[in-house]
Amino acid sequence: MKKEKIAISVDAPLLEIVDSKIDGSILRSRSQAIDYFLRKGLREESVSTAVILLKGSHQQHAFSPVKGRPLLELQLEFFRKNGITSVLIITQHTRTSGQLLDLASRQPVATEILETEAKGNAKALLSVRDRLRGGFVVMSGDTYNNFDLQKMEKKHAQLNAMATMGLMTRADTSQYGTAILDGDYIVDFQEKPRQSPTTIVNAGMYLFKPEIFELFSGAESLER
Structure with a gap:
């Protein structure tokens, strides 16, 4: 595959990290x-x-x-x-x-x-x-x-999150799991509560890193 030459500016500390990864075997040069x-x-x-x-x-x-x-x-x-x-x-x-x-x-x-x-x-x-x-x-x-x-994938990567849950708002939350947030993080989750202090609900969409399985021991529900 043809490669293009480009010029980029890189912070000195970051460049030092890159250079430290050059092992002369798999990685033989900075580029x-x-x-x-x-x-x-x-x-x-x-x-x-x-x-x-x-x-x-x-x-x-x-x-x-x-x-x-x-x-x-x-x-x-x-x-x-x-x-x-x-x-x-x-x-x-x-x-x-x-x-x-x-x-x-x-x-x-x-x-x-x-x-x-x-x-x-x-x-x-x-x-x-x-x-x-x-x-x-x-x-x-x-x-x-x-x-x-x-x-959503980009946000998941930027936060370096193990798991990201898609959320949406609904006036009637009785048929949904509801989430309490602290910034970008879910701090509490209730499954179809009769009354909820929030209108933020589970959209039924999740992004996971493969390491998430290490937390699944004995768990039945993704939300809990």
């Missing part, structure tokens, strides 16, 4: 070291894999018409438009599993359906840990929000 760490940083910020958590009892939602199209079709189109190239749908086997597979196979993004009997969304996600090597996005299977996912 090679800068190229390596730039590529590494871009890979870590970019997310290419998504997981849809779809309860077997909610599987029918995948076929529900939204703007004249099945919900799952819109979800997969949303991911494709935001740079996602691979989608895993985690669900349980039901009488509509065949229809789900047929619908997913007709969409323009590589989609695989995985069945599990794990209880709770955290345990369901844990069941595919070996399939998730880098950062990934998770969507609740009965939700759809059309927004700029890549902007």
